[in-house]
Amino acid sequence: MDFSQEYLNNQVWEDQPLSFGLPMQILEDGREIKAVTYTEPEGHVLFRLYAPGAADVVICCRYSRGHEIRIPLKAGTDGLFEGILPNREVYGGAQVVRVFMDQQEILSPYLPVCWVGNRPANFIEIPSAAGEDICIQAVPHGAVVREIFWSETLKSFQRCMIYTPPGYMNSEETYPVLYLLHGGTCNELDWIYSGRLPYLLDNLIAGGKIAPFLVVMNNGMVRHEQTQAVWDDALEQMLVRDNIPYIENRYRVSTGKWNRAIAGLSMGAYMTNDIGFRHPELFGYMGQFTACMTHKKDFPNYKRPYHKAMAEAVQNPEAFAGNYKVFFRSTTPEEDYFEYFEADDEICKNAGIDKLPCSYRIVFPENTSKIDSWRMGLRDFAQLIF
Incomplete structure (x- = not known):
């Protein structure tokens, strides 16, 4: 499915309990980046996490019927790890994501935080056909x-x-x-x-x-x-x-x-x-x-x-x-x-x-x-x- 640029730029994707905007990661060279962006026009989710010193970073996205997709992030030379969650209709909406660094689950400060499972958890808003509402x-x-x-x-x-x-x-x-x-x-x-x-x-x-x-x-x-x-x-x-x-x-x-x-x-x-x-x-x-x-x-x-x-x-x-x-x-x-x-x-x-x-x-x-x-x-x- 394809989404308009106007839709993908809507501020609703960045509205979260702690902030009206996603947090920014500051790299050692002073650059500021968002942990989540949407590739155009398909609305795939690009994860960027700054984890200098980590050997591996994996994102697990839970969705319907208890399924979970694992996204191993690729390490760059500057401490950034990147990976793409391809957009599928069944992923749409606010989905819980789990972040693992070197096999240890963490609560990332660079992703939105919600309350589920009787505890704080990371989540992201994934664009979908129903999102216009x-x-x-x-x-x-x-x-x-x-x-x-x-x-x-x-x-x-x-x-x-x-x-x-x-x-x-x-x-x-x-x-x-x-x-x-x-x-x-x-x-x-x-x-x-x-x-x-x-x-x-x-x-x-x-x-x-x-x-x-x-x-x-x-x-x-x-x-x-x-x-x-x-x-x-x-x-x-x-x-x-x-x-x-x-x-x-x-x-x-x-x-x-x-x-x-x-x-x-x-x-x-x-x-x-x-x-x-x-x-x-x-x-x-x-x-x-x-x-x-x-x-x-x-x-x-x-x-x-x-x-x-x-x-x-x-x-x-x-x-x-x-x-x-x-x-x-x-x-x-x-x-x-x-x-x-x-x-x-x-x-x-x-x-x-x-x-x-x-x-x-x-x-x-x-x-x-x-x-x-x-x-x-x-x-x-x-x-x-x-």
Whole structure:
């Protein structure tokens, strides 16, 4: 695939949690270089890492379905190591990269840093056909706000991030709210930088494709006992008892279930199903970007509500449609657990949900990366709610 120079020069590729621009490496001769550039017009990724004294440097890029490509970098005479990741559609989006110097994994200060795997990790943004949606455009931009609130449920302070749409600060309007959940081992920053949510929604609002709304992003990794890796209802209780009241007391938002939506990717899709099905009185819209009623195992002392919701849908499908104006599911064949989505298809079919007007199902084209599919799922879901 070919990309325009304008697209490859968009600043979104350099926006990262620590900086609005990629760090520069300073060589011994005083030259300054970027660690990542894009060869034109194909959008291949050129890695340049300065490692004088290293014998070998290898970049490993993880992408869909747990695959990883290794890129041994070629050593130059000036301490620079270079290598190219050829652009493929399945690599598109924000992908985690691991850097090995002399067989030792390091966190490179010259590549963007995110939070995944419950730790800091390097990542890069790889151009893709879906990237136009998240480019920084000459349109009004919303704001991202950090809030610290007390959770009586968890007996601790918690942090959430809030996207407010363009014009929010200077208006007296009230807005609906999407509570958006991230994937496993990430945190409340994930949708901002990996998902590029602010730019995506800014562009949709400017194009008249969606009505403005707020987005609240919490840390989905909270647990009643933080040493436990298994799911429990800590996020659900914290969201319902602490976070939603906090948001509705502090921000100009419309209340009632038809002004609240809940959605998420991967682990966040699992939690969306659980919270949305358990609280139809709170949420009128549900979005799952990978879907996840099905899971390889259930967790001890944690009862999932979708079984009851599906049984009730069989008896009274109109009641299900009355509870949710939108029940949205999307994925890509490149998703790590695509078979879960297919199993959810059978669950929805058996319950008759697939025939209801509130039901939306999208499988994005083959070779769509899972990162791109999450962004595209949010893009399409946002145009259906409120």
